[in-house]
Amino acid sequence: MPARDHLLRLDGVSVELDNGHRDIPLVRDATLDVRKGEIVCLVGESGSGKSVTARTVMGLTQLDRRMKVGGTALFDDVDLFSLDAERMRRMRGRDLAMVFQEPLSSLDPVFTVESQLREGLRRRERLSPKAETARLSEALQEVGIHDCERVLRSYPHALSGGMCQRVMIAMALLARPRLLLADEPTTALDVTIQAQILELIDRLRHEEDMSVLLVTHDMGVAAEVADRVVVMYAGRVVEDADPQKVFAAPAHPYTGGLLACIPPMVGARPVVLPAIGGSVPDPSSLPGGCAFHPRCVNALPRCTTEDPPLEPEAGGTVACWNPLTREAAPAPELVHNGGSA
Ligand SMILES: Nc1ncnc2c1ncn2[C@@H]1O[C@H](COP(=O)(O)OP(=O)(O)O)[C@@H](O)[C@H]1O
Numbered sequence: 001m002p003a004r005d006h007l008l009r010l011d012g013v014s015v016e017l018d019n020g021h022r023d024i025p026l027v028r029d030a031t032l033d034v035r036k037g038e039i040v041c042l043v044g045e046s047g048s049g050k051s052v053t054a055r056t057v058m059g060l061t062q063l064d065r066r067m068k069v070g071g072t073a074l075f076d077d078v079d080l081f082s083l084d085a086e087r088m089r090r091m092r093g094r095d096l097a098m099v100f101q102e103p104l105s106s107l108d109p110v111f112t113v114e115s116q117l118r119e120g121l122r123r124r125e126r127l128s129p130k131a132e133t134a135r136l137s138e139a140l141q142e143v144g145i146h147d148c149e150r151v152l153r154s155y156p157h158a159l160s161g162g163m164c165q166r167v168m169i170a171m172a173l174l175a176r177p178r179l180l181l182a183d184e185p186t187t188a189l190d191v192t193i194q195a196q197i198l199e200l201i202d203r204l205r206h207e208e209d210m211s212v213l214l215v216t217h218d219m220g221v222a223a224e225v226a227d228r229v230v231v232m233y234a235g236r237v238v239e240d241a242d243p244q245k246v247f248a249a250p251a252h253p254y255t256g257g258l259l260a261c262i263p264p265m266v267g268a269r270p271v272v273l274p275a276i277g278g279s280v281p282d283p284s285s286l287p288g289g290c291a292f293h294p295r296c297v298n299a300l301p302r303c304t305t306e307d308p309p310l311e312p313e314a315g316g317t318v319a320c321w322n323p324l325t326r327e328a329a330p331a332p333e334l335v336h337n338g339g340s341a
């Protein structure tokens with residue numbers, strides 16, 4: 001694949017929540033980039049900081065005065081974090097669009113779907129009312145909605161969660177954004193619609209050179225559409241590599257653990273992967289050193305005291321003192337997960 005330009009570059013992004021007593025780190029030193037026309041999947045268990053990261057790129061976290069945002073987010077060389085509210089508002093929906101994890105809370109309950117979609121479309125272009133209506137119907141059909149007239153006339157509360165999610169996706173894509181931030185966009189949808197929407201996103205990145213940061217906890221989705229996979233844990237990026245690498249030979253023990261949780265159908269994975277017990281730590285009580293060490297089968301004494309930096313490792317980057325692909329691995333606690341060699 002030819003080298004492509006970067007559209008989004010996050011460098012050392014941090015988000016801290018001031019809870020009145022102290023600053024709680026929700027995102028820590030997040031570094032990642034999305035090139036033009038590329039789909040980057042941001043994966044990790046619930047509570048890893050994926051949504052906060054995406055909302056911060058959109059300038060939404062910053063609307064909460066308790067949140068302190070650090071680091072830089074360059075969008076085509078524009079520093080998003082230094083934009084005033086008006087400029088950011090203009091970029092939102094047009095240059096950057098986001099599909100939220102909870103569609104109902106992001107659609108406006110007092111307006112019909114039609115008026116919300118029209119507003120989305122007008123951010124991009126002015127059409128005659130008739131051409132506008134045709135575009136809206138087309139946009140709904142693209143996300144598998146065929147009773148367009150009923151849906152356009154409806155208020156969000158009259159629609160199912162899955163239908164709202166599809167309306168949100170249609171609205172985000174109507175403006176043909178340069179960067180789509182899609183936060184678990186297909187979780188409430190059945191597999192057929194999910195496949196259709198992933199195909200639509202994939203088509204738009206080819207046809208329109210749209211870039212996508214796709215947040216998902218579903219490694220199967222990532223395997224299907226990702227050009228690159230970024231793994232987040234406890235607010236940090238712990239691995240960043242292309243999917244072949246991630247699925248065939250994950251470097252971070254956490255990535256290995258995520259893969260051990262899914263059926264052995266995705267790519268060629270090694271036979272043994274470490275299973276992970278426990279859950280993502282609360283940001284207010286992160287373990288010292290590497291935040292993953294209490295759950296890690298590969299942990300060394302050093303991991304309890306020093307947080308590893310994100311460094312190049314076999315074609316990707318990984319933040320780990322004892323990655324799976326080094327000769328020291330695998331550790332004796334590794335369990336068989338039933339995959340074939
Ligand atoms: N508005 C908020 N106020 C307080 N804590 C929050 C807020 N938003 C997110 N968090 C906390 O930040 C952490 C990361 O959340 P999130 O980004 O939603 O995780 P993910 O999307 O990976 O599941 C969680 O511990 C969550 O409770």
Ligand SMILES: [Mg+2]
Pocket residue numbers: 047050051052101183
């Ligand atoms: Mg989330």
